Amino acid sequence: MYGISVSIRWVAESLPGPLTAVSLVTGVAALGIIFGGIYGTLRPDEAGGPAAKSPLTYCAVLGAVLSTAGLALRVL
Numbered sequence: 001m002y003g004i005s006v007s008i009r010w011v012a013e014s015l016p017g018p019l020t021a022v023s024l025v026t027g028v029a030a031l032g033i034i035f036g037g038i039y040g041t042l043r044p045d046e047a048g049g050p051a052a053k054s055p056l057t058y059c060a061v062l063g064a065v066l067s068t069a070g071l072a073l074r075v076l
Helices: 002-014 021-042 055-075
Strands: none
Touching: 002 021, 002 055
């Protein structure tokens, strides 16, 4: 979710003006975070994550979803 938040922020800040080296690096980093998160979610045993989900895991995911939704509402 953090990667999605960074991506939304990147698009909102980069579209109005010219792309710079810093904005391109930020966009690539956001994509890396997204793909890393997807990999860790789909294959937690290979990524070194927890094998069993706990209530704390679900709280963290809910917090990330709400944070991203709040950012999307502010940007849109």
